Amino acid sequence: MALSSDSERELTAYHEAGHIFVGILHGGRLKLASLEPEEDEGPRRFGDTTIAWRKSIRERSDFPLILCEVALAGPMAETIYSGDETHPAHVPQWQPDWRNALQMAERLMPDLRKQIEFLEDRCARLHRFLREDHHWTAIGDIADLLMCNDVVEHDDVIDLIQHWRR
Template identity: 35%
Template sequence: MDDETLTAYHESGHAVIGYALGGKVDSMQLWGEADDYLPERFGDCRVNWGKVSGNTDWQRQREIMTILAGPVAEMIYRGEKLHPATYGPWQHDWQTAGAIGLEITRDPVKCTRLMESIIVELHRHMQKEPCWPAIASLADELAAHEMLEEEQVAEVLGFWMAR
């Protein structure tokens, strides 16, 4: 397994779950330079939630699910269950989801349990149709083009994922 393929699956996991939860995927790419919000990274997926309040637990949960969907997609593709808190390339996802989770519950232990339960549910759902075929198709497109714009992502996801 090469890093590019793993990254394509990882970013596609973010995109498919974000889309399934009502977001719009503005863009995806196989590389990501450091910016004001994120460090340099292997890939990038920009999910736009539209005009919603980020201060509701429902929105926080959607964001946590979308963030953790990247590592879960990669776990499924690899056939390995690694923990995002201890596996280096996923630690940023884990920490970002954890910061949001602490806004739901101020207790770090409950936050960890929440995130681990989300990972279990994502793992269960993402292996099934239509999620896994959508992830695989989107990963193929991303690997082929290295960057996808909103229209390209919407075309693939619109085929697989009914809203």
């Protein structure tokens, strides 16, 4: 689906950059990120990021937490960039991210109220974490790369991330 304006494209680039940044920090490998995803039978979306996980990470007890953070990192990066503090559950375009995070929270705790509190706490923590200057600079670099290329893979961003991982 084509983005209708430069501002939507930029917001989407920051959104996807949030997913990419947090996914790679947690040890994932970026398979593909795109500002122009192919239309398929899945939910309507403006951007798409796919991260692969090694078996050793998938088997960790905190893997659902990792997936929560990766899912919420896109909306949090977009809120920081836009300055709009909208809750991720209330933006239609972010519903897939919120649902993914909620499904992972269900694995961590059975009570819905505690799941929501947990996700809201994760959002607040991610918001603070992503706003740190060196993290926000990295996200901006990834967003710029996406805006220039429309599609990026792991090797495209690996040089950018080397100095973040030290």
